[in-house]
Amino acid sequence: MNIQPISGGFSDAPRQSATAFRSVLEVMSRPGKTAVLSGAKPPAPLSIAAGTAILTLADSNTPVHLAGVFDCDALRQWITFHTGAPLVPADEADLAIGHWHDLEPLDRFRIGSPEYPDRSSTLIVELHDWPQENARLTGPGIKTKTLAFVPGNRPTDFPLGLDLIMTMGERISALPRSTEVEFL
Amino acid sequence: MTTITRRDWMGVLARSAPARLAHLLGATPQHSILRNPEIGAVMVRGRAGATGAPFNLGEMTVTRCTLQLEDGLIGHAYVQGRDKAHAIRAAIVDAQMQGPDANDIFARIVSPLLLDENVRKAAIASKAAATKVEFFTMVRGVD
Amino acid sequence: MYVAVKGGERAIENAHAWLAKERRGDPDVPELSTAQIREQMALAVNRVMAEGSLYDPDLAALAIKQARGDLIEAIFLIRAYRTTLPRLMASTPVDTAVMAVTRRISATFKDAPGGQILGPTFDYTHRLLDFALLAEGEVPPAPTALTGPAQDMPHILSFLDRDGLIERAAPSDEIPPDLTRAPLELPADRALRLQALTRGDEGFVLGLAYSTQRGYGRNHAFVGELRIGTCPVEVDIPELGFAVEIGEIELTECETVNQFTGSKSQPPQFTRGYGLTFGQTERKAISMALVDRALRWRELGEDFTGAPAQDEEFVLSHCDNIQATGFLEHIKLPHYVDFQAELELIRSVRAAAFASREAAE
Numbered sequence: 129m130n131i132q133p134i135s136g137g138f139s140d141a142p143r144q145s146a147t148a149f150r151s152v153l154e155v156m157s158r159p160g161k162t163a164v165l166s167g168a169k170p171p172a173p174l175s176i177a178a179g180t181a182i183l184t185l186a187d188s189n190t191p192v193h194l195a196g197v198f199d200c201d202a203l204r205q206w207i208t209f210h211t212g213a214p215l216v217p218a219d220e221a222d223l224a225i226g227h228w229h230d231l232e233p234l235d236r237f238r239i240g241s242p243e244y245p246d247r248s249s250t251l252i253v254e255l256h257d258w259p260q261e262n263a264r265l266t267g268p269g270i271k272t273k274t275l276a277f278v279p280g281n282r283p284t285d286f287p288l289g290l291d292l293i294m295t296m297g298e299r300i301s302a303l304p305r306s307t308e309v310e311f312l
Numbered sequence: 313m314t315t316i317t318r319r320d321w322m323g324v325l326a327r328s329a330p331a332r333l334a335h336l337l338g339a340t341p342q343h344s345i346l347r348n349p350e351i352g353a354v355m356v357r358g359r360a361g362a363t364g365a366p367f368n369l370g371e372m373t374v375t376r377c378t379l380q381l382e383d384g385l386i387g388h389a390y391v392q393g394r395d396k397a398h399a400i401r402a403a404i405v406d407a408q409m410q411g412p413d414a415n416d417i418f419a420r421i422v423s424p425l426l427l428d429e430n431v432r433k434a435a436i437a438s439k440a441a442a443t444k445v446e447f448f449t450m451v452r453g454v455d
Numbered sequence: 456m457y458v459a460v461k462g463g464e465r466a467i468e469n470a471h472a473w474l475a476k477e478r479r480g481d482p483d484v485p486e487l488s489t490a491q492i493r494e495q496m497a498l499a500v501n502r503v504m505a506e507g508s509l510y511d512p513d514l515a516a517l518a519i520k521q522a523r524g525d526l527i528e529a530i531f532l533i534r535a536y537r538t539t540l541p542r543l544m545a546s547t548p549v550d551t552a553v554m555a556v557t558r559r560i561s562a563t564f565k566d567a568p569g570g571q572i573l574g575p576t577f578d579y580t581h582r583l584l585d586f587a588l589l590a591e592g593e594v595p596p597a598p599t600a601l602t603g604p605a606q607d608m609p610h611i612l613s614f615l616d617r618d619g620l621i622e623r624a625a626p627s628d629e630i631p632p633d634l635t636r637a638p639l640e641l642p643a644d645r646a647l648r649l650q651a652l653t654r655g656d657e658g659f660v661l662g663l664a665y666s667t668q669r670g671y672g673r674n675h676a677f678v679g680e681l682r683i684g685t686c687p688v689e690v691d692i693p694e695l696g697f698a699v700e701i702g703e704i705e706l707t708e709c710e711t712v713n714q715f716t717g718s719k720s721q722p723p724q725f726t727r728g729y730g731l732t733f734g735q736t737e738r739k740a741i742s743m744a745l746v747d748r749a750l751r752w753r754e755l756g757e758d759f760t761g762a763p764a765q766d767e768e769f770v771l772s773h774c775d776n777i778q779a780t781g782f783l784e785h786i787k788l789p790h791y792v793d794f795q796a797e798l799e800l801i802r803s804v805r806a807a808a809f810a811s812r813e814a815a816e
Binding site (some may be wrong): 134188 | 541542543544545636693694
């Protein structure tokens with residue numbers, strides 16, 4: 129058996145996953161804010177931040193969709209070994225990972241139902257670089273307004289919608305469905 | 313040459329009594345941990361009407377572990393209960409059984425565990441057999 | 456409206472310390488070990504595992520010791536513990552046809568292939584207190600008999616199945632819903648009902664089952680087969696790509712044969728109810744099978760007679776003893792402010808009533 133898929137997990141899972149969860153929670157609560165997220169060493173092409181987020185958020189009850197270049201053997205094995213998450217098509221996913229253009233069209237993903245808005249997808253959008261701010265954000269968790277990079281339009285019908293996590297290297301930020309986006 | 317499959321020896325190790333496996337293995341060989349021993353639950357499923365659609369019956373505790381021996385062999389263990397040392401020992405034997413010493417390990421560890429299991433099962437079966445009933449029809453009711 | 460109250464820390468701490476002392480009882484009497492509970496109070500351990508929904512005899516024994524023998528409290532402790540465990544995976548459905556049986560009886564088929572095995576049962580005991588147990592002593596070994604080569608124990612009802620005299624339980628590989636992970640939605644399918652019943656309160660399920668026998672949703676059940684024994688549990692290991700046995704668990708399985716005269720949608724044939732529970736818990740398994748059968752009225756095209764055991768919402772909402780005891784017992788906790796508001800209300804209504812009476816006089 130190839131050793132690579134089973135290395136690179138948390139060495140101290142309780143502590144590392146709690147710390148990582150706190151970081152994800154923090155950026156999700158404060159749209160536009162970025163944080164450092166590390167601990168996992170996933171195989172390429174997954175970033176450290178995205179790998180850490182997956183180890184923290186996914187388990188055997190969290191169907192994961194891999195889009196584009198992320199749908200490769202090394203990642204499939206790594207995610208399966210460390211989280212047991214089932215790998216599924218876009219319309220069944222709780223979590224999806226990909227570059228923006230591979231995740232599109234976003235209406236493939238579940239946005240929840242009025243009874244269960246939580247039955248929706250969270251997309252982990254991997255960025256090649258961290259571009260300039262291109263949008264003005266307002267809404268919960270933002271005192272007045274803030275500027276941030278937003279990769280594109282996402283379907284929202286609050287309280288239904290998609291939540292986005294943006295990752296690059298060890299950097300993470302988030303855009304929950306509750307945030308109003310106004311492109312500059 | 314042993315013909316036991318990996319599936320079978322992993323099952324034997326999982327069902328073994330922790331103290332017995334510890335005794336048979338003796339000193340634990342050098343190894344590095346790839347996944348720390350972790351206690352979790354497995355949802356046990358049954359089938360409606362014994363053969364029908366599956367349903368969730370309830371969970372059981374299980375401990376899993378993955379490690380690598382110095383010669384590079386990787387062993388996995390999934391064992392019932394919450395004994396982390398037992399999971400490590402089971403993973404060690406799983407790794408050893410894939411290597412050149414498999415025959416020796418089988419004879420020294422797996423085979424005695426299989427024997428224990430058969431003795432235990434036979435003891436229960438013989439007690440059950442002693443409670444087997446033959447009901448005789450005394451009078452068949454008339455309509 | 457709920458208003459938090461403060462205070463009482465010292466009293467609570469002292470109450471807990473006293474509780475710990477009471478749990479231990481008279482120190483001149485030797486302390487119980489959890490191994491003793493596991494081995495000698497095995498049926499209590501089994502009940503705690505079944506209703507706690509976690510198979511781990513050592514933990515169940517610990518819970519019973521900590522709960523001073525209050526089994527519902529012990530089940531509560533196990534339920535709380537199991538929420539802390541990561542769910543690693545689900546097993547492939549256990550195959551009860553390969554059970555290593557310690558007990559296998561049929562009330563309907565005298566000459567069941569494989570034979571009837573009584574096992575370690577209370578049946579046919581005289582329910583006379585055995586005063587010899589007041590003294591500690593050795594128990595003679597259980598008698599044994601020669602066994603033939605190990606043979607499969609086919610399900611007895613499968614013989615009727617072959618003749619088409621009993622409804623089929625057609626296999627499927629659907630992933631069942633899990634009421635511990637998703638909120639209960641009604642109507643519930645049979646998989647969800649069976650999960651609720653197997654972890655439901657033994658007393659509640661027994662009472663409902665008895666009510667069907669007495670005529671409230673009568674379905675004329677007989678035990679087609681009751682078997683107790685150990686079954687291997689097998690799990691697909693994703694990193695290996697094949698299934699592995701991870702251990703063995705003791706199970707009790709009950710299949711009932713029920714009279715059925717046919718309905719608009721079904722021909723006359725026997726129908727079945729099903730019970731499967733952790734451990735040696737046969738009263739529970741039989742009760743479960745009866746209630747399962749009563750709840751199946753809709754899919755069999757029977758009439759709803761208004762019986763509690765047929766009412767899925769009633770059964771599923773009330774069979775869980777931890778939900779029940781949580782809600783029931785919370786009314787003894789401080790509700791001073793709510794009660795104060797009610798007092799004010801009653802006083803003002805009474806004052807108004809007296810005032811209008813005086814005005815009328």
